[in-house]
Amino acid sequence: MPDKSATLILFGATGDLAHRMLFPSLYNLYSDGLLPDPFRILASGRTEMDDDAFRATIRETLGQFVQPEMLDDERISSFLNIVGYVPVEAGNAAQFKALAARVKKEGSDPVAVYLSTPPSLFAPTAEGLAQAGIVAADTRIAMEKPIGKDLASSREVNDAIGALFNEHQIFRVDHYLGKETVQNLMALRFGNRLFEPLWNSEAIDHVQITVGETVGLEGRVSYYDGVGALKDMVQNHVLQILSIIAMEPPARMDSTAVRDEKVKALRSLRPMTPDSVGTHSVRGQYRDGAVKGKLVKGYAEELGNPSDTETFVALKAHIDNWRWTGVPFYLRTGKCMPNRQSEILIQFKPVTHSIFGRDGYQRALEPNSLIIRLQPDENIRLCLMAKRPGLDRDGVKLQEVGLDVSLAAAFEGERRRIAYERLLLDLLEGDTTLFVRRDEVEAQWTWIDSITESWKESGQQVVHYAAGTWGPSAGIALIERDGASWYD
Numbered sequence: 333m334p335d336k337s338a339t340l341i342l343f344g345a346t347g348d349l350a351h352r353m354l355f356p357s358l359y360n361l362y363s364d365g366l367l368p369d370p371f372r373i374l375a376s377g378r379t380e381m382d383d384d385a386f387r388a389t390i391r392e393t394l395g396q397f398v399q400p401e402m403l404d405d406e407r408i409s410s411f412l413n414i415v416g417y418v419p420v421e422a423g424n425a426a427q428f429k430a431l432a433a434r435v436k437k438e439g440s441d442p443v444a445v446y447l448s449t450p451p452s453l454f455a456p457t458a459e460g461l462a463q464a465g466i467v468a469a470d471t472r473i474a475m476e477k478p479i480g481k482d483l484a485s486s487r488e489v490n491d492a493i494g495a496l497f498n499e500h501q502i503f504r505v506d507h508y509l510g511k512e513t514v515q516n517l518m519a520l521r522f523g524n525r526l527f528e529p530l531w532n533s534e535a536i537d538h539v540q541i542t543v544g545e546t547v548g549l550e551g552r553v554s555y556y557d558g559v560g561a562l563k564d565m566v567q568n569h570v571l572q573i574l575s576i577i578a579m580e581p582p583a584r585m586d587s588t589a590v591r592d593e594k595v596k597a598l599r600s601l602r603p604m605t606p607d608s609v610g611t612h613s614v615r616g617q618y619r620d621g622a623v624k625g626k627l628v629k630g631y632a633e634e635l636g637n638p639s640d641t642e643t644f645v646a647l648k649a650h651i652d653n654w655r656w657t658g659v660p661f662y663l664r665t666g667k668c669m670p671n672r673q674s675e676i677l678i679q680f681k682p683v684t685h686s687i688f689g690r691d692g693y694q695r696a697l698e699p700n701s702l703i704i705r706l707q708p709d710e711n712i713r714l715c716l717m718a719k720r721p722g723l724d725r726d727g728v729k730l731q732e733v734g735l736d737v738s739l740a741a742a743f744e745g746e747r748r749r750i751a752y753e754r755l756l757l758d759l760l761e762g763d764t765t766l767f768v769r770r771d772e773v774e775a776q777w778t779w780i781d782s783i784t785e786s787w788k789e790s791g792q793q794v795v796h797y798a799a800g801t802w803g804p805s806a807g808i809a810l811i812e813r814d815g816a817s818w819y820d
């Protein structure tokens with residue numbers, strides 16, 4: 333077991349993510365006595381302020397973002413006692429020196445660094461730390477997405493960080509991997525005998541992965557425009573889910589075995605070409621409409637100028653290997669959808685021979701499906717055919733029934749943790765299993781680049797959809813052409 337980090341340096345500490353997620357998570361871990369002992373948090377941002385001023389901002393944040401039952405004034409005060417603030421701007425060697433002096437005075441080794449900053453600051457910050465003597469063989473560094481904006485730029489970031497840290501010291505965050513529900517996909521697949529023999533092209537017709545969000549731009553214009561749904565969501569979260577659904581069973585639950593299998597699946601994604609991209613992808617952008625009864629301005633209107641950035645994308649992906657050949661993976665994600673809904677559908681093939689012929693209603697049998705809902709509630713539903721009670725004078729009547737498992741109900745009373753609680757704890761304890769390895773990021777970008785380049789070459793434009801709908805009709809046609817339909 334590697335040593336636990338005793339000091340956490342958090343860059344971007346005045347930012348939104350730090351306030352909404354990272355500090356509430358650290359506070360929750362502190363409340364449960366799960367942080368290492370001794371432990372010190374040195375928060376850092378560009379803004380000049382002292383410890384007390386920073387602590388006051390965190391006190392306010394905790395009141396807003398921590399579950400009310402976890403709030404306790406005294407506990408917040410003792411938590412804030414382990415938090416200090418040091419202003420540091422990338423490139424300012426004197427400030428990095430001051431940070432190093434504080435780490436030396438107040439902190440202990442090993443150090444963990446969390447970069448919750450724009451990616452352009454990853455390399456300069458790591459270099460500043462190294463020059464100030466803060467980087468050692470046991471220092472860990474965590475980075476938020478995005479790692480680059482394409483394969484080439486992600487390599488530059490990874491090279492710059494890799495020049496100072498070994499791969500086992502680098503923690504690339506994809507917060508979906510911190511979600512209990514995403515980890516549960518592995519439990520479902522590999523903790524049960526039931527599914528694995530059927531988890532292949534013999535028995536599965538197709539797979540759907542949907543990550544729908546009701547939110548729109550949320551004031552993130554400067555980041556989002558020019559990035560779009562493909563790079564913001566598919567490149568990371570959706571492909572991570574896909575890799576867990578598609579991977580071969582790892583030999584054991586450790587960071588090398590799991591990530592080896594995930595990267596093999598990612599590398600098997602068939603690249604898009606200018607010829608295939610038109611039938612295998614749809615780019616959408618929301619115009620004005622209503623989400624959950626609230627009027628929403630269109631993307632371009634919110635932005636203030638026309639834009640070709642997609643806020644919705646639907647894709648038909650193929651994984652070219654023995655397990656998945658011929659099984660399409662339909663992926664879609666979008667902003668301003670009718671519901672916040674993340675879901676996976678495994679659509680099985682029909683029975684090989686139906687002894688019932690068509691059912692008593694003259695319908696064919698419904699093939700089985702497994703629906704794994706990740707958000708907002710955690711639910712697993714297996715749809716099965718069952719006999720409708722009756723004397724069957726005019727033929728057996730079958731009907732689809734759901735076998736439902738609500739994980740919230742099954743584990744009632746267990747606190748659902750913020751994804752970042754798990755990730756921060758794993759960072760401090762040096763476990764990289766739920767972080768993205770360099771080769772995974774590169775395999776993800778390789779496939780995404782094949783799509784963006786094909787879009788460019790074929791001139792594929794965004795099509796508009798009304799906010800509050802499941803995307804443009806072309807997104808529906810993408811799957812219906814194959815005789816299937818999205819599970820909403």
Ligand code: BG6
Pocket residue numbers: 545547564565
């Ligand atoms: C982030 C994206 O990575 O994930 C956001 O940048 C998106 O655009 C968010 O809203 C979704 O995360 P969650 O946990 O709310 O599903």
